[in-house]
Amino acid sequence: MPQYVALYLQRDHERRTFRFEQAPLPLPSIAQxxxxxxxxxxxxxxxxxxxxxxxxxxxxxxxxxxxxSDGNHYALGWSYTRDDPDDWVTLATLRALDERAPSPFRVVVEEADIEAGTHTLREGGFETVHEALTGCDDRLSGTGKVLPPVRPTPSLSRPASVPKPVAPRSPGRSR
Known part of the structure; x- marks a missing residue:
């Protein structure tokens, strides 16, 4: 079960009512x-x-x-939290909502060092859900802790080569 519950409460003062939504989520940043x-x-x-x-x-x-900030670009698939004092870890698998996204499946791993009072968060990129879930299984079994890098998003706004500067035309001169 996810360790956090996000609660969104809307009050209607005139009607003296409220509405709410709730979602169990695995990490504070995803809940935020x-x-x-x-x-x-x-x-x-x-x-x-x-x-x-x-x-x-x-x-x-x-x-x-x-x-x-970008959490709404992903859907949460599967998550697991192990609160073992020797290996406090949370795994979350995410799927990009844009099917053209590089590394469409992500695994986010949070490891807590309770004695130090700190945590690390890392992300790995996968091409298929099977690869992502296998990466999670490997992390939980202790056979793999290194996540593959997330492929960078190609920039569509940057030209492939830098254009040469054009000299300004002098007034009164024709070419």
Whole structure:
């Protein structure tokens, strides 16, 4: 079971009613993304540094920020949390909603070091759901901890070669 529940509550003061949505999610950054994309201001759901573990490095911070902002580009498939003190790990498989996305299947791995009070977050890219789930099985069995890199998104706006600068035309001269 995912370890977090995101709760989006909408109050109607005039009618004295409320509506809510909830979603069990495996990682805080995925829960924050779910809330942000329902209209919750990101600054209102920042994590309290006094609770939980802190990001161990800049790679973790950057991936958490990207998951928060781009999380709606992915669908959560499968997740697993193991809270074994010797191997505290959460795995989440994601599928890109854009079928043209590079590395359409992602595995996000969070490993917590409870004694140090930190966690790391890493991401691997896979071409098929089978490869992604096999990567998860390998991580859980201890046979593999290295995730394949995510293929970069090709830039469509950048030209393949840099055009040569064109000299400005002088007024009154014709070519």
């Amino acid at each position: 993304s779910w809330l942000i994309h329902r209209g919750c201001p990101p600054e209102s759901i920042a994590l309290d540094p006094e609770w939980g573990t802190a990001p161990a490095d800049e790679v973790t911070r950057a991936l958490e920020q990207r998951l928060m």
